[in-house]
Amino acid sequence: MALLKSFGMGRRSDVLMYDPHKLSSPQVFLLTMVIFLMIVAFIAAILTRQISTAFATNPGLNGLIVGVLAVGILLAFAQVGRLFREVRWVNSFRAGSE
Template sequence: MSNPKHTLFWMTLFLSVVVVVCALIYKPLQEAFMANWVFNLLIVCVLLIGIAITYRQVFVLFPELRWVAQFRTGHAGLSVLQEPRLLKPLARQLDDDSKRDRFSLSTMSLRTVLDAIHSRMDEQREITRYFISLLIFLGLLGTFWGLLGTINSVGEVIVNLDMGQEDFGEVFAGLQSGLLKPLEGMGTAFSSSLLGLGGSLVLGFLDIQAGHAQNRFYDGLEEWLTGVTNLVDRVEDAPE
């Protein structure tokens, strides 16, 4: 079966590139972040949690691979290994056979086990997809929040503008100071959109890599179990 270490390498390499790019544009990125640091900090926290969950999806494959490797070698001691999470349907299906370090599996049981394992993998990926959608939502929410504040601030500036003054310098100064708040709202809108959409792209790439690792694990498991099941079926169907 494929080793998930290669997937971890590409995921870590991609994150390293992202960190380097962020370091190169640190100054403008800091200014954008401070436009509304509370809301933007929430987006960054969601991104970090999503990254941790994505890495976890890959790390959980290692004990599953050790369990399968122990089973394939047929060495004693399989029963002392920790019960796998993704392969729990397979472990329960084998039950007592696993304690003798051998097993037999019918075609119908094989399909049931593979469907259950595939369903568990899909459940894990649904969490990551939710975080990707959450990042997009937070980015759009920050955008509309900032634009709403901008519209309200512009309305206040227009209402408070006193055109009856003879000194147009004071009128212009009042207009200039009044426009500072709407510009802050625009900063919130664009910074939240930048972080939310950018974070969703980063997490989306990591989710793709984690999905590839899970698919390779599933394909290898299916190929191995199918070969064993075909062998068992031939033995059972052989004439006496």
């Protein structure tokens, strides 16, 4: 409950101000993606020796896999980043200001 209060959730005023037609901000999903990548990076740092041994068996193929993974991660972040402007536009359109 303290965690919800620290994010400003769980108050009665939040329930009264809830608008079911307003799109929520993609900031929550961006934060979730960053936290997940930090956890994966932490696990990879712990397993560095095993990962480097496995990577050395076929560096060309494994390098390609890591490169495609990096491009995919960047594209996913770019897509979520594009949502900020679009959510803002839809919310202002529904409010009648645009």
